[in-house]
Amino acid sequence: MPARTLGTCYYPEHWPEETWDEDARRMVEAGLTWVRIGEFAWSRIEPQPGQFDWGWLDRAIETLGDAGLKVVLGTPTATPPAWVVDKHPDMFALDAQGRPRGFGSRRHYCFSHEGYLEECRRIVTEVANRYGRNPHIRAWQTDNEYGCHDTVVSYSDAARRAFQDWCAQRYQSPDALNRAWGNVFWSMEYDTFGQIGLPNLTVTEPNPAHALAFRRFCSDQVVRFNRVQVEILRARTDAPILHNYMGREVAFDHFAVGADLDIATWDSYPIGFLEDRTPATEAERARFLRQGHPDMQAFHHDLYRAVGRGRWWIIEQQPGPVNWAAHNPAPLPGMARLWAWEAFAHGAEAVCYFRWRQLPFAQEQHHAGLLRPDSAPAPGLEECAQVAGELAEAPEAGTARGDVALVFDYASAWAWDVQPQGVEFDHFTICFAFYSGLRRLGLNVDILPADADLSGHALVLAPGLATLPQGFCDGLTGTAILGPRTNAKTTEMAIPVPLPPALPGLDTAVARVETVPASGAVPLAQGGTLQHWIETLDGDAEVIETTADGAPTLVAAGKLHYLGGWPDAEALDRILRRACAAEGIETLDLPDGLRLRDTDTHRFWFNYAPEPVRFAGREIPAAGVLWEDRP
Amino acid sequence: MPARTLGTCYYPEHWPEETWDEDARRMVEAGLTWVRIGEFAWSRIEPQPGQFDWGWLDRAIETLGDAGLKVVLGTPTATPPAWVVDKHPDMFALDAQGRPRGFGSRRHYCFSHEGYLEECRRIVTEVANRYGRNPHIRAWQTDNEYGCHDTVVSYSDAARRAFQDWCAQRYQSPDALNRAWGNVFWSMEYDTFGQIGLPNLTVTEPNPAHALAFRRFCSDQVVRFNRVQVEILRARTDAPILHNYMGREVAFDHFAVGADLDIATWDSYPIGFLEDRTPATEAERARFLRQGHPDMQAFHHDLYRAVGRGRWWIIEQQPGPVNWAAHNPAPLPGMARLWAWEAFAHGAEAVCYFRWRQLPFAQEQHHAGLLRPDSAPAPGLEECAQVAGELAEAPEAGTARGDVALVFDYASAWAWDVQPQGVEFDHFTICFAFYSGLRRLGLNVDILPADADLSGHALVLAPGLATLPQGFCDGLTGTAILGPRTNAKTTEMAIPVPLPPALPGLDTAVARVETVPASGAVPLAQGGTLQHWIETLDGDAEVIETTADGAPTLVAAGKLHYLGGWPDAEALDRILRRACAAEGIETLDLPDGLRLRDTDTHRFWFNYAPEPVRFAGREIPAAGVLWEDRP
Amino acid sequence: MPARTLGTCYYPEHWPEETWDEDARRMVEAGLTWVRIGEFAWSRIEPQPGQFDWGWLDRAIETLGDAGLKVVLGTPTATPPAWVVDKHPDMFALDAQGRPRGFGSRRHYCFSHEGYLEECRRIVTEVANRYGRNPHIRAWQTDNEYGCHDTVVSYSDAARRAFQDWCAQRYQSPDALNRAWGNVFWSMEYDTFGQIGLPNLTVTEPNPAHALAFRRFCSDQVVRFNRVQVEILRARTDAPILHNYMGREVAFDHFAVGADLDIATWDSYPIGFLEDRTPATEAERARFLRQGHPDMQAFHHDLYRAVGRGRWWIIEQQPGPVNWAAHNPAPLPGMARLWAWEAFAHGAEAVCYFRWRQLPFAQEQHHAGLLRPDSAPAPGLEECAQVAGELAEAPEAGTARGDVALVFDYASAWAWDVQPQGVEFDHFTICFAFYSGLRRLGLNVDILPADADLSGHALVLAPGLATLPQGFCDGLTGTAILGPRTNAKTTEMAIPVPLPPALPGLDTAVARVETVPASGAVPLAQGGTLQHWIETLDGDAEVIETTADGAPTLVAAGKLHYLGGWPDAEALDRILRRACAAEGIETLDLPDGLRLRDTDTHRFWFNYAPEPVRFAGREIPAAGVLWEDRP
Ligand SMILES: [Zn+2]
Ligand SMILES: [Zn+2]
C-alpha cells in the first residue's frame, strides 16, 4: 500500500537561484514529499534552437533532491517558445471561427501539426536523455493539462488533412463513409476523402455522424501526441509517467490516454470550478461559494482512480483564491485541509498544492500559493502542515471499493455535445446528477468506463451511455439502471433499428423522445418529475414507475432496469433508494453539505456546509473533517 | 372549388428500394393524396458532373404514381453536391463576419453567384426535360425553403459585384446614389459604383439607406434565382409550380417570388416555432408548449393565401417532436389533427405531413415522421388518418373573405430591422400583435400586401408600414387604422418632409418619436399603455384617444385613423373593438386559447388550450376541433 | 472670467445654401454664440485628391460669422472619403477578431497607419492655411470623438509594427522587456522585438504586462495623432484648439491629449448614456429614464475641468431623443435646460446643443435637434432660449474649488480592464460610485489626475489607483482614503514586493484579495458590506472599521487611510461622512435625485427626480433648477 504524501508545484526558473535552498528547506519542513517542476521551462532549457542550457535545471534538481524532495519533471511541450513558432508558423490550432490561436499564452499548438510533433519528439528526447536516470526524478509528467482552454478541437489545415487520413483508415472507401454517415440525406456524399471538410462553418448543423467522427479523431490525436512522449520516456526512465488532467475536461478520452500512463493525476480547483464548470443551482453557488460543490471533487477522484487503474494523485490543489474565474473567493478556513483529506479518503497517493509561492508577475499573479509573494506563509501553508502532521495517523493510501458503479463515457460526452436534442442534455451533467444522488445517500461510488468489468458491483448506473459495448448486460450481476438515452445510438451516431434500448430480455422500446424546458417537466405518479428529457416507452416489460398519467417511466426485467427520462432530485432519490434496498446496500439521509467516504478501515466525514452540522451523534464544524473506524 | 387533400414528404433515396411499394400502399391507406420527393437528391440524380442516374427516380415515381399518389417533384438546388462546390469554390455565401458558409449541411450557396446559377439552370433543365410531361408529376417545387438558416443575405464578392450593378441600374449615377442615400452626412460619398461596399463590418452602423438598398437587392436576387427555375419549368410542364416558404422568414419578398408561382406553400412547425421564432410571453410559452401559439399558424395561413393569390398548401406539417429547436416537446394528442383542420378552415388545398418515416441517420434523425424509424405507426399517423376520414364530411377547400385586412410588408420588415430605433420595433412582431388582437375577437382576417385592393374590407390595419404606396388611402372604403410608424420613411429610408404620416385630410404630424423599455410605458387615459414606441402627434385632427396626460395618441379624420404608438394588449383590444363596432363587425370575447375561423359554409372552433374549454354552450376538449354550420 | 455662452453644431453641407442665412438668424435669435462646423466635410472640401472646393465653406463661414456667430471649425479627419481609402486600403483598424473595420460610417482608420497620418497632415495644413487667420473662426476642433465606437485599440499590422518600435524604445532590449513583463512564466520570452505580437487571439489570456503595455501604446498613438494636428494649427492660428471627448471613453489618456490643447470639451448625452454606459441599478434606470443619471454629467464636468486645466465646454448637448441607444426616450420637459445649467454651475464656458436641425437622412435621422426636420422648433429650442435669457442673471463662467478631490487615472482603467480579477472591478465604476457617494452628501468635487497637486484638498479619495506616483502621499495635507486596490501594481503590472499598498507610515499590507458575486458580500461591523472586492489586511495600523467578523477593513495612520475593499452605498456613506466630519466639511442629506453645486457666489440645485422635491424649505419641480446666493 503506497503512502499518503503531500507535495507542491515549483518553478525554479521564476525565482532567484539563491532562494532555492531556503524554499526546499521550507517545503520539507511543511511536510512535503513531492515537488513538480519544469513543465513550462522550454525557453530556459533551449533558449535558441539546438542550444541547451542545462545548468540551472541540473542545479535546481540537485538542490531540491538533496533537500529530501522527490521531483516530478514535466516535459515542456505545453509552452513552445517563440522561436518554435517562428519555425512553424502554421502550428497553431484554429478555432471554430477559423481564427489561429496564437502565441502569447500557452497551449498554442495543434495536436495534428507534424512539424510541432517533431519538435516535441526532439525536446522530450533531450530532456529524457539528460534526466531519465537522475535519481531525484521520481516521476515524469507529459505536457500540461491536455485540453485546457478548449484546445483539443482544432480546425486547422493540418487537422483537416489528418482527419481525411483518419477517415480513410476507418472507412476505407468514400462510399463506405457515405453509408456510415448517411450522407445521402442532403446530397452530402463525398467522391474522395480529399473532399471531406471539418464540421465547422456549415450553414446549419453538420451531419452529427460527421461531427462525432471528428470528435473521435480529435481525441485520438491527443492519445497519439501523448504516446509519442511516453515511448521516448519509457526508453530512458523507470520512473512512473503521469499526466495532469484538468477538471471537467471531456474533449478527449482520458481512459485512452491513461492506458499509456502509470498514474492519473488531476488539477483540483474546487472554488474556481464551482464558478465556471460545475452543474449547480444558484442556491448551491451561494451556499458553497467558498468551499466548492460537495460532489465535484469526489466525482473526479473516483473518475481518475479508474483512469489510473487504481493509482492517482491530485497534482494541483487549490490552496487559496485563484485568478481565472469570473469571481475568485477565498476558501473557508479548513477547506485546503478538507480537500486534501477527501482526496486521500478516495485513495489518492499524493496531494500537491499549486503553487509553492504566489508569483507576483504574469498571468497568474493573483493565484494564491502556499507562500505569499513576499515569502510569508499564506493561509494554505498552515493547513498543509496540519495535514502533514495528521498523515502520521492514517498513512496508507487506498480506499474501499464501492457497492455502486457509475459508468462515465467520453464518446457519449461528444455524442450529446454534437446532438443534445434539448439544450440541457449533457453527459457530464447527467452523470454528475446521478453521482450526487448517490453521494447524498452516503455511498462509495466507483466511476468506470463502459468496458470495465462491472460484475463486482451490486448496483450499476449508466445514464446517457450512447452505445452499449457488446456484452455489456451479460457482465452485470446486480441491479442495473440504464437510461435515459442509453444505447440510443449506433457507433456511427444513428438511431438503431430495432429501436433503443434493445436490452436483452427487457421488452421496451423508446418510441419517441421529447425535450422540454422547466415548464414542461412531467409529474411522476410517486412524486417528483421527469425533466429535460422524456421518453415514451413501448413494450411489455414490468413497469416499476409511471408518470402521473400512467405512462411507464421505469421498467425492468429482473434486475435490469431501463429509465425513460431524466428524474429530478426527488425522483432520483426514490429510485436510488429502492435499488439500494433491493441489493441490501445501506443508505443514509445526510444533511445538506455533509458527505462521507469509506476506506477499508475508516469512515471519513466531510462537512462542506458553511456552518457546523450534527449527524447521528457527531458534530462536525464548518469545513471540518472527521474520521473514525469504519462501522 | 378544389378538394381538401393530405400528403406527405418522402425520400425514396433514403430507403431500400424494396420498401417503396409498401410505403406507397400505406400512404394511400392513410388517406394521402400527395407525395413530395426529390428536393435533396442531386447527388443521386447526378452523382458525377454530367453523369445522370435516372433509373431509381424513374422507378420511385412510377411506384408512387401507380399506387395512386400524385407526386410533387422538387428541384434539387438547395443541396449542391460536393463536386459542384469543387467546381465553384467561391459559391458560398459569406456571413456578416466575412466567413464562408461552407459545405456539409444545406443551402450552401450565394444567390448572386453566376457560376452556381448556371449549374442550377443545367440541373433544372435536365430534370424538367425528363419529368416535365410525366403524368404522375402533378406539381413542381423550386428549391427548398429559400432563406432558411439566414441564407438570403450574403456578403460575398459575388454579392458585392452584383450589388454594385444593381445600384448602377437603380441610381444611374454615383451622384444620384449619393443624394438618394444622403452620403454627404459623414463624407460617405462615392465617386464610382465600384467603390460601393456591402454594409457589414463598418465601424459603427452603416447608412440605413445603404443597408436598406442592400436588403432590397438581396430579396431581388432570390426572386431572380427562383424565376430562372420557373421559366425553365414552364417551358416543359403544365403542372403548377410552387415553393415551400419557411415560417417567419422575412428576408425576401414572398409576394414577389409568389407572383411567378401558381401555389404558395409553407412549412408549419408550430411547436418548434413557439420555441425559436414566435413573439410570445413566458406564460404563453409555458401554456402552449405542446400546441404552438394559437395565432402563429393562422397568421401564416392568411399570409400565404395572399402570396398564392388564393391557392395555398401546407407542404410540411409537423407531426410530432422536431429536432432543431432548443427544446423539442411532443404535441398534445390531437394537435396534428387540429393543425390540419385549421389550415383547411383557412383555405388550404393540401396539408402534407413532414415526413413519412423518421430517418434514423443524419441531421434530422430526431425529427418525428408519420412512421417511426422501425416503420411502426407514430402517433401522427392515426391523427392523419382521422383527418382523412373526416374530409369526406367537408371536402372542399375555400374559406370566407375576412372583414378585416392587415397589411404585411416585407420592405418594412427590412427597414425596421435596419433601423429599429428601439430594440423591440420589428415589423413581424407588431403585425403579429395586431393579428392576435383581431383573432381574440373571433374575426376572419386577410393579410395582404401594401399594394392590394383594400376596398372590400370594412376595417384595414396597417401598423409599421414604412412607406405607403401612392393612392393607398384613396383605395380605402371602410375604417382604417394606420400607424404607429406608418408612412414614416421615403423609399430611400429618409424621414419625409413634410413630416409623417402625411395622410390626406388627416391633420397630424409625428413631431417626435421616443422608444422606451418596459419601465417607460405611457399610461393611456382609457386604460392600458403605449409601449416600445411612442409618438408625439401635432395637428388639428380629431382626437379619439389620449395618454393619461392628455397627449393625442389616436386621431382621425372620418374613418381614417392614425395611431401614434404601440398599444399594449388592453389598449389594442379597446381600439379594435371600437373600430369593429363602428363598422358593424361582430366581435366575440373568446376564452384563452380558443380560436375560430369561418368558411363560407362553416364555423370552425380550435381549442389550443391544454384543458377543455366551454364557450356559448359548446364544450371543446383540449386540442379539440369543432365545426358547425356558419351562423 | 469668461462668459457663459450657448451654441450649436451645424452642417451647412447638409442643407441647401439658401437656408443658411435664415438658420444663422434663428441661431442668434435663440441666444446662441457658437456654431461648430466642418468636422465631417472632407468629401466636400476635397472631393478628389488634391482638388479643393473651398467656395461653399468660405460662404458658410461668412454667412454664420456675419450673422454674429463665432465659428468652431473642425478638422475633417474622422471621416476620410472613399478616395482616401482607395489610396490606403490597409488604413483600417482591425478589431480583436482580426477583421478590418471598413468604410461606410466613420472613424475608419488606424491611429498607427503612417499613410493615413500623412493624409491628415496634408488636409489639416490645407484647411489651416485657408482659415487660420479668418476672423470668424474663433476656435478649432481636432478630429471628432477620438475613441468613439471603440476605435483606440487596433490590431492591424501597422499597429503591430508601431508597437514593436514602441517596445524597443521603452525597453531597449528584448531581455529587458522579458524581465519587465515576466515572460519566463510560460516560456513567452522574445528573442527580438520583431517577434512581439499584439495581445489578441491568444489561446488563453495574454500576459497582463503585455496587454497593459499595448494599451499604453494605443493611448500614446492617439496623443501622437492629435499632436500632429495641433502643431500644424498652432503655426497657422491664434484661436484656441479643442477636442470633443466622448462620455465614458477611457481607452486613451485624456489628460495627455488635453495637455496639447487649450480647452477640453465633451459630448453629453445623459439619456443615451444611462441606457448604454452608466453604472446604475435597474431601479435607477427606470427612475431616471428621461433625465439621465444624476451624477453622470457632473462627473464628466469635473473631469474635463481638470483635463482643460480650468477651461471646458459641452460641445454636444443632447436636446431631445437620440438615435443610437437600445431605447431612446425623450427628456422630461426642463431637462435640456437643467443639463445646461448644471454644466455652467460646474464651470462650463459654453454649452452647444447637438444639432441645430434634425437631419432627415443617413445614420442620425432620428437624432433630435433644436429644430425638427421641417424647421419647426423642437422642444429643446424653447429650453435653450430660456437658458439664453437666464444667462443675463448669471453670466460668468467659473465654479468653486471642491473640498474633496477624487483621483481618476486612465492607466488604472486599462490595468483593471486587462486584469479585473473579479468581473465587476472597473476603474470608472468604482470612481463613479465614490463620486456618487460624495454628491449625495452635497459636496463639490474636483476630479484630478494622479500627478495633480492635491495639497489644497481637505479630503482626497483614490480608489483603484493602480500605481501611486512617486511622492503621492507627501503631497497630501488633509484626510486621504486610498484603496481598495490602490498602489496594487508596479508600472509593469506586477504585484510589488513588499506587498501593497506600501504607504509611508501606514503599517498595512494586502495579504490576500478575493472577489465575490453578490452572494459573497461581507458584512461590516458598523453596517453595510464589502462587495465585489475584499482584501485581507495585515499589519499594525490603527483599525477604523472591521468586518462583522473583526477583520480590519479601514485602517489609518493619522489622516492617511487605506480601505481594503469596495464598500456598498451604506458603508461608503458612513466612511465619507466620518472623513468629512474629521475635516470639518459640512455634509447634507439630500433626497433622492436632488443634487447641488456651488460656485464662488451661488448655490445651484438640480432636481433629477421625476417629481417635485422639498428640501430645507425649498420646493423644486421635477427637472427643475434653482439657484440662490451661496450660503
Ligand atoms: Zn543529488
Ligand atoms: Zn405510371
Ligand SMILES: [Zn+2]
Ligand atoms: Zn465676415
